[in-house]
Amino acid sequence: MSPDKNPQDMKPLTAAAKLGIYLPATPEEFRNSPVTRAQLEELRTNPPEWLTELRRTGPFPRDVTAHKLGISNSGLSRNGVSDSLTADEIAALLADQPDWLVKERANLVEVRKEAERVKAKEAERRAASNRPAKKRFG
Template sequence: MKPATAAKKLGVYLEATPAEFREGVVTREEFNALQADPPEWLRELRRDGPHPRPVVAAKLGVSISGLARGGVTDALTTEQIEALKQESPEWLRRERATQAEVRKEAVRLKEKRAEKVEKAEERS
Protein backbone atom coordinates (compact mmCIF):
# COMPACT_ATOMS: atom_id res chain seq x y z
CA MET A 1 0.00 0.00 0.00
CA LYS A 2 1.03 3.58 -0.42
CA PRO A 3 2.82 5.19 2.52
CA ALA A 4 0.00 7.74 2.90
CA THR A 5 -2.55 4.94 3.29
CA ALA A 6 -0.37 3.09 5.78
CA ALA A 7 0.24 6.27 7.80
CA LYS A 8 -3.48 6.99 7.89
CA LYS A 9 -4.26 3.46 9.08
CA LEU A 10 -1.50 3.69 11.69
CA GLY A 11 -2.83 7.06 12.88
CA VAL A 12 0.39 8.99 12.28
CA TYR A 13 1.30 12.13 10.36
CA LEU A 14 2.99 11.02 7.12
CA GLU A 15 5.44 13.93 6.94
CA ALA A 16 6.79 13.01 10.40
CA THR A 17 7.58 9.42 9.44
CA PRO A 18 11.12 8.34 8.46
CA ALA A 19 12.14 8.90 4.83
CA GLU A 20 12.38 5.16 4.11
CA PHE A 21 8.72 4.78 5.15
CA ARG A 22 7.54 7.75 3.03
CA GLU A 23 9.51 6.77 -0.06
CA GLY A 24 8.74 3.08 -0.19
CA VAL A 25 5.74 0.83 -0.50
CA VAL A 26 4.34 -0.86 2.59
CA THR A 27 3.43 -4.49 2.08
CA ARG A 28 0.63 -6.13 4.04
CA GLU A 29 3.23 -8.11 6.00
CA GLU A 30 5.21 -4.97 6.86
CA PHE A 31 2.02 -3.19 7.88
CA ASN A 32 0.96 -6.08 10.12
CA ALA A 33 4.44 -6.11 11.67
CA LEU A 34 4.24 -2.36 12.33
CA GLN A 35 0.93 -2.86 14.11
CA ALA A 36 1.98 -5.93 16.06
CA ASP A 37 5.40 -4.68 17.15
CA PRO A 38 5.73 -0.95 16.46
CA PRO A 39 9.29 0.34 16.10
CA GLU A 40 10.45 3.17 18.36
CA TRP A 41 9.76 5.88 15.75
CA LEU A 42 6.13 4.75 15.48
CA ARG A 43 5.63 4.54 19.25
CA GLU A 44 7.15 8.01 19.60
CA LEU A 45 4.93 9.50 16.88
CA ARG A 46 1.82 7.99 18.43
CA ARG A 47 2.82 9.27 21.87
CA ASP A 48 4.23 12.73 21.11
CA GLY A 49 3.11 13.59 17.58
CA PRO A 50 2.86 15.53 15.46
CA HIS A 51 -0.57 14.01 15.03
CA PRO A 52 -2.74 14.12 11.87
CA ARG A 53 -5.95 16.14 12.03
CA PRO A 54 -8.27 13.17 12.70
CA VAL A 55 -6.21 12.26 15.76
CA VAL A 56 -6.04 15.90 16.91
CA ALA A 57 -9.81 16.19 16.52
CA ALA A 58 -10.39 13.01 18.52
CA LYS A 59 -8.03 14.09 21.30
CA LEU A 60 -9.80 17.46 21.54
CA GLY A 61 -13.28 15.93 21.30
CA VAL A 62 -14.29 17.87 18.19
CA SER A 63 -14.86 17.15 14.50
CA ILE A 64 -12.27 17.75 11.79
CA SER A 65 -14.54 20.51 10.48
CA GLY A 66 -14.57 22.00 13.97
CA LEU A 67 -10.78 22.12 13.90
CA ALA A 68 -10.91 24.04 10.63
CA ARG A 69 -13.51 26.45 12.02
CA GLY A 70 -11.19 26.96 14.98
CA GLY A 71 -8.30 27.77 12.67
CA VAL A 72 -6.35 24.56 13.32
CA THR A 73 -5.17 23.35 9.93
CA ASP A 74 -1.78 21.82 10.75
CA ALA A 75 -0.70 18.72 12.61
CA LEU A 76 -0.22 19.29 16.35
CA THR A 77 1.98 17.63 18.92
CA THR A 78 0.60 16.12 22.10
CA GLU A 79 2.07 19.07 24.00
CA GLN A 80 0.24 21.56 21.75
CA ILE A 81 -3.02 19.63 22.14
CA GLU A 82 -2.68 19.66 25.94
CA ALA A 83 -1.95 23.40 25.84
CA LEU A 84 -5.12 23.97 23.81
CA LYS A 85 -7.12 21.94 26.32
CA GLN A 86 -5.70 24.04 29.15
CA GLU A 87 -6.40 27.33 27.36
CA SER A 88 -9.89 26.14 26.43
CA PRO A 89 -10.54 28.88 23.86
CA GLU A 90 -14.12 29.79 23.02
CA TRP A 91 -14.06 27.99 19.67
CA LEU A 92 -12.99 24.75 21.39
CA ARG A 93 -15.76 24.96 24.00
CA ARG A 94 -18.29 25.69 21.25
CA GLU A 95 -17.09 22.83 19.03
CA ARG A 96 -17.09 20.36 21.94
CA ALA A 97 -20.68 21.34 22.72
CA THR A 98 -21.62 20.90 19.06
CA GLN A 99 -19.94 17.49 18.98
CA ALA A 100 -21.78 16.44 22.15
CA GLU A 101 -25.10 17.38 20.50
CA VAL A 102 -24.18 15.44 17.36
CA ARG A 103 -23.42 12.35 19.47
CA LYS A 104 -26.72 12.67 21.37
CA GLU A 105 -28.61 12.93 18.10
CA ALA A 106 -26.81 9.89 16.69
CA VAL A 107 -27.81 7.86 19.75
CA ARG A 108 -31.40 9.07 19.48
CA LEU A 109 -31.60 8.09 15.81
CA LYS A 110 -30.04 4.69 16.49
CA GLU A 111 -32.60 4.01 19.21
CA LYS A 112 -35.41 5.15 16.92
CA ARG A 113 -34.25 2.78 14.16
CA ALA A 114 -33.98 -0.08 16.65
CA GLU A 115 -37.57 0.60 17.79
CA LYS A 116 -38.80 0.49 14.19
CA VAL A 117 -37.03 -2.81 13.59
CA GLU A 118 -38.46 -4.23 16.80
CA LYS A 119 -42.01 -3.16 15.87
CA ALA A 120 -41.61 -4.60 12.38
CA GLU A 121 -40.41 -7.90 13.83
CA GLU A 122 -43.40 -8.01 16.21
CA ARG A 123 -45.81 -7.55 13.28
CA SER A 124 -44.18 -10.37 11.31
Protein backbone atom coordinates in the same frame (compact mmCIF):
# COMPACT_ATOMS: atom_id res chain seq x y z
CA MET B 1 -2.06 -19.01 8.00
CA SER B 2 0.55 -19.22 5.28
CA PRO B 3 2.66 -16.20 4.38
CA ASP B 4 1.60 -14.22 1.32
CA LYS B 5 3.02 -15.68 -1.87
CA ASN B 6 2.53 -12.36 -3.63
CA PRO B 7 2.60 -9.65 -0.95
CA GLN B 8 0.37 -6.65 -1.59
CA ASP B 9 2.00 -3.26 -1.37
CA MET B 10 0.26 -0.18 -0.08
CA LYS B 11 1.12 3.44 -0.49
CA PRO B 12 2.90 5.08 2.45
CA LEU B 13 -0.15 7.34 2.97
CA THR B 14 -2.36 4.27 3.43
CA ALA B 15 0.11 2.64 5.81
CA ALA B 16 0.39 5.88 7.82
CA ALA B 17 -3.40 6.06 8.09
CA LYS B 18 -3.55 2.46 9.29
CA LEU B 19 -0.88 3.25 11.90
CA GLY B 20 -2.62 6.49 12.94
CA ILE B 21 0.40 8.67 12.21
CA TYR B 22 1.01 11.87 10.24
CA LEU B 23 2.87 10.92 7.05
CA PRO B 24 4.98 14.12 6.66
CA ALA B 25 6.46 13.48 10.12
CA THR B 26 7.70 10.00 9.23
CA PRO B 27 11.26 9.22 8.10
CA GLU B 28 11.99 9.74 4.42
CA GLU B 29 12.53 6.01 3.82
CA PHE B 30 8.97 5.32 5.04
CA ARG B 31 7.46 8.14 2.94
CA ASN B 32 9.20 7.09 -0.26
CA SER B 33 8.67 3.34 -0.44
CA PRO B 34 5.64 1.06 -0.57
CA VAL B 35 4.77 -0.95 2.54
CA THR B 36 3.73 -4.60 2.43
CA ARG B 37 1.11 -6.03 4.75
CA ALA B 38 3.85 -8.02 6.48
CA GLN B 39 5.89 -4.85 7.05
CA LEU B 40 2.80 -3.07 8.39
CA GLU B 41 2.14 -5.90 10.81
CA GLU B 42 5.78 -5.81 11.92
CA LEU B 43 5.48 -2.04 12.54
CA ARG B 44 2.37 -2.67 14.62
CA THR B 45 3.82 -5.49 16.71
CA ASN B 46 7.39 -4.28 17.01
CA PRO B 47 7.38 -0.50 16.40
CA PRO B 48 10.74 1.19 15.81
CA GLU B 49 11.76 4.11 18.01
CA TRP B 50 10.64 6.75 15.47
CA LEU B 51 7.11 5.27 15.39
CA THR B 52 6.87 5.04 19.18
CA GLU B 53 8.03 8.66 19.52
CA LEU B 54 5.66 9.86 16.78
CA ARG B 55 2.69 8.16 18.44
CA ARG B 56 3.63 9.67 21.78
CA THR B 57 4.47 13.26 20.85
CA GLY B 58 3.04 13.80 17.36
CA PRO B 59 2.47 15.66 15.21
CA PHE B 60 -0.80 13.81 14.79
CA PRO B 61 -3.07 13.47 11.74
CA ARG B 62 -6.40 15.32 11.67
CA ASP B 63 -8.55 12.45 12.96
CA VAL B 64 -6.24 11.76 15.90
CA THR B 65 -6.00 15.48 16.72
CA ALA B 66 -9.80 15.80 16.66
CA HIS B 67 -10.21 12.73 18.87
CA LYS B 68 -7.67 13.99 21.41
CA LEU B 69 -9.43 17.38 21.53
CA GLY B 70 -12.86 15.75 21.81
CA ILE B 71 -14.25 17.42 18.69
CA SER B 72 -15.05 16.46 15.10
CA ASN B 73 -12.79 16.76 12.08
CA SER B 74 -15.20 19.40 10.80
CA GLY B 75 -14.73 21.33 14.04
CA LEU B 76 -11.02 21.53 13.31
CA SER B 77 -11.71 22.84 9.82
CA ARG B 78 -14.31 25.39 10.97
CA ASN B 79 -11.75 26.88 13.33
CA GLY B 80 -8.73 26.84 11.04
CA VAL B 81 -6.73 24.29 13.05
CA SER B 82 -3.95 22.57 11.13
CA ASP B 83 -4.01 18.80 11.01
CA SER B 84 -0.57 18.43 12.51
CA LEU B 85 -0.74 19.40 16.17
CA THR B 86 1.76 17.95 18.61
CA ALA B 87 0.93 16.46 22.01
CA ASP B 88 2.18 19.65 23.70
CA GLU B 89 -0.02 21.87 21.50
CA ILE B 90 -3.05 19.68 22.21
CA ALA B 91 -2.34 19.71 25.93
CA ALA B 92 -2.07 23.52 25.87
CA LEU B 93 -5.43 23.82 24.10
CA LEU B 94 -7.07 21.45 26.58
CA ALA B 95 -5.55 23.23 29.59
CA ASP B 96 -6.75 26.70 28.53
CA GLN B 97 -9.71 25.96 26.26
CA PRO B 98 -10.53 28.75 23.83
CA ASP B 99 -14.21 29.56 23.24
CA TRP B 100 -14.28 27.75 19.90
CA LEU B 101 -13.04 24.52 21.52
CA VAL B 102 -15.67 24.67 24.27
CA LYS B 103 -18.39 25.22 21.64
CA GLU B 104 -17.12 22.41 19.39
CA ARG B 105 -16.95 19.95 22.29
CA ALA B 106 -20.51 20.82 23.31
CA ASN B 107 -21.59 20.55 19.68
CA LEU B 108 -20.13 17.05 19.38
CA VAL B 109 -21.96 15.96 22.54
CA GLU B 110 -25.25 17.22 21.08
CA VAL B 111 -24.60 15.55 17.72
CA ARG B 112 -23.94 12.23 19.45
CA LYS B 113 -27.09 12.57 21.59
CA GLU B 114 -29.15 13.24 18.47
CA ALA B 115 -27.60 10.27 16.66
CA GLU B 116 -28.50 8.04 19.62
CA ARG B 117 -32.06 9.40 19.66
CA VAL B 118 -32.48 8.73 15.93
CA LYS B 119 -30.98 5.26 16.30
CA ALA B 120 -33.35 4.39 19.15
CA LYS B 121 -36.34 5.76 17.23
CA GLU B 122 -35.37 3.73 14.16
CA ALA B 123 -34.96 0.57 16.26
CA GLU B 124 -38.38 1.18 17.79
CA ARG B 125 -39.91 1.66 14.33
CA ARG B 126 -38.29 -1.56 13.06
CA ALA B 127 -39.50 -3.48 16.10
CA ALA B 128 -43.04 -2.17 15.58
CA SER B 129 -43.04 -3.17 11.90
CA ASN B 130 -41.96 -6.72 12.80
CA ARG B 131 -44.96 -7.31 15.10
CA PRO B 132 -47.71 -9.45 13.65
CA ALA B 133 -50.66 -7.47 12.37
CA LYS B 134 -53.83 -7.52 14.43
CA LYS B 135 -56.60 -9.57 12.93
CA ARG B 136 -59.59 -7.56 11.92
CA PHE B 137 -63.02 -9.02 12.05
CA GLY B 138 -65.66 -7.44 10.01
